[in-house]
Amino acid sequence: MQLNVFEREIQKTKVFSNHWQFTDDPKLVSFRELVPEILSTTYLTHSIYYYPAKFIPQVVRFCINEYTQKNDWIIDPFAGSGTVGLEAIISGRNAILTDLNFLLNHIIPIKIPTQKEKLTTTKLKKRLDYIFEYKSSFTPNWSNLNYWYPIAILEVLQKLWAGQKSFEQDLYAQIIQSILIKVSKQFSYAEHKAPKLFISKTKREYIENLLKRDWQSELKNIVYESSFETLITVNQFINTNIDKQNQVKFYGGVDSSTFQHPDDLETSCMLTSPPYLQAQEYIRTFKLDLFWLGYDENQVKALSKLEIPYRKATRWIETETLNKVRIGLEREDLKEMLNSYFCHTINALENASKNLKAGGKACIFVGNPKVDGIEVETWKVLLEYFTDKNFNLNAIFEDQIKTRQLFKARKNKNPDGMKSEFLLVIEKR
Numbered sequence: 001m002q003l004n005v006f007e008r009e010i011q012k013t014k015v016f017s018n019h020w021q022f023t024d025d026p027k028l029v030s031f032r033e034l035v036p037e038i039l040s041t042t043y044l045t046h047s048i049y050y051y052p053a054k055f056i057p058q059v060v061r062f063c064i065n066e067y068t069q070k071n072d073w074i075i076d077p078f079a080g081s082g083t084v085g086l087e088a089i090i091s092g093r094n095a096i097l098t099d100l101n102f103l104l105n106h107i108i109p110i111k112i113p114t115q116k117e118k119l120t121t122t123k124l125k126k127r128l129d130y131i132f133e134y135k136s137s138f139t140p141n142w143s144n145l146n147y148w149y150p151i152a153i154l155e156v157l158q159k160l161w162a163g164q165k166s167f168e169q170d171l172y173a174q175i176i177q178s179i180l181i182k183v184s185k186q187f188s189y190a191e192h193k194a195p196k197l198f199i200s201k202t203k204r205e206y207i208e209n210l211l212k213r214d215w216q217s218e219l220k221n222i223v224y225e226s227s228f229e230t231l232i233t234v235n236q237f238i239n240t241n242i243d244k245q246n247q248v249k250f251y252g253g254v255d256s257s258t259f260q261h262p263d264d265l266e267t268s269c270m271l272t273s274p275p276y277l278q279a280q281e282y283i284r285t286f287k288l289d290l291f292w293l294g295y296d297e298n299q300v301k302a303l304s305k306l307e308i309p310y311r312k313a314t315r316w317i318e319t320e321t322l323n324k325v326r327i328g329l330e331r332e333d334l335k336e337m338l339n340s341y342f343c344h345t346i347n348a349l350e351n352a353s354k355n356l357k358a359g360g361k362a363c364i365f366v367g368n369p370k371v372d373g374i375e376v377e378t379w380k381v382l383l384e385y386f387t388d389k390n391f392n393l394n395a396i397f398e399d400q401i402k403t404r405q406l407f408k409a410r411k412n413k414n415p416d417g418m419k420s421e422f423l424l425v426i427e428k429r
């Protein structure tokens with residue numbers, strides 16, 4: 001398809017047959033205030049794994065309370081760290097989660113444990129003692145590995161990971177895995193206070209100084225202490241009387257635009273936050289973690305190629321708002337990114353909403369990023385597109401960003417030029 005031919009057409013004056021006119025302004029809200037029963041965004045097991053641009057649980061809880069009933073099925077095609085899964089199970093709903101990142105498959109078993117018996121510190125300590133005595137090594141399948149570590153640290157991490165992989169992958173193993181993920185970045189040259197995988201000068205100095213100290217004891221203390229803390233959090237979850245009749249199905253490492261859901265699946269709600277337009281590349285961000293977890297270079301490369309919006313558009317999405325942005329953009333690479341973003345984001349949303357019952361809601365949480373100084377009103381583009389298909393508008397909420405922490409090191413009031421985030425709620429006809 002010749003995208004620039006279409007573009008010339010638009011510039012000529014395009015008349016839209018089913019032009020949708022937006023009259024109501026988004027309703028200004030604060031989801032934190034609307035859901036005061038959630039006191040902290042990191043409560044229970046929400047914070048075991050770090051993930052960039054996580055949902056705040058209040059938004060998810062609000063949608064679950066407003067738009068679903070007990071035992072309903074909720075789908076999230078951009079599940080990331082599984083916030084929707086945890087909030088669904090706490091609220092007595094079922095969830096189906098898909099995400100390109102394999103990490104989802106490692107996060108959910110510990111974030112939403114299914115076992116009923118509490119964990120013991122004695123058992124965890126035994127496992128930890130075992131991995132610190134382990135003699136064999138695990139070598140990640142990554143040609144670049146030595147670039148990220150001084151050899152002495154690498155050798156120790158390789159033994160710890162080999163030990164962790166040697167035992168049954170139960171909850172104890174998953175606790176240790178979550179901590180090894182953290183220390184494998186902290187004890188590398190990679191800047192661990194930023195999501196992007198890169199080596200900074202300060203981090204290199206930090207590691208050089210660390211090597212002059214008793215770093216082995218420091219590493220050991222961190223692993224033991226953090227593992228015990230995580231055990232307490234996991235036990236808190238096990239202690240809550242969450243009805244384990246409900247289920248969370250999860251599929252990490254899949255492209256949500258083509259993932260095949262069973263025909264008999266009926267969902268009541270799609271609740272999701274797509275990637276940001278010019279966001280961090282998730283797969284690149286998690287490279288180090290994925291290689292330690294045992295994925296190989298080919299698997300990681302194959303995933304990167306499917307990431308939104310870092311892949312080619314396969315169709316041309318037209319809406320009034322999107323076309324206006326296109327006309328304003330001069331740079332070809334940015335136009336391509338915009339086309340790819342809306343093509344694949346919409347493909348994934350359409351695929352995930354196929355099984356939505358009539359009257360079911362799609363709750364889509366997005367920002368309005370700026371591209372080359374031009375604001376892209378994402379919610380408007382999605383609204384124009386979906387009301388042209390088989391959805392009606394239900395509500396639009398605007399939550400002004402106060403201290404949403406997109407990335408650990410960037411307590412950022414206005415990330416990527418965004419001042420607000422929007423929750424678009426549309427209803428299937």
Ligand SMILES: C[S@@+](CC[C@H](N)C(=O)[O-])C[C@H]1O[C@@H](n2cnc3c(N)ncnc32)[C@H](O)[C@@H]1O
Nearest residue numbers: 054055078080081083099100255256275282308
């Ligand atoms: C904003 S994050 C979602 C975070 C999630 N709401 C949470 O609370 O953790 C967007 C997600 O989209 C995923 N993604 C990007 N391209 C994808 C694709 N083609 N199929 C499925 N997921 C994709 C990324 O891996 C990332 O986890």
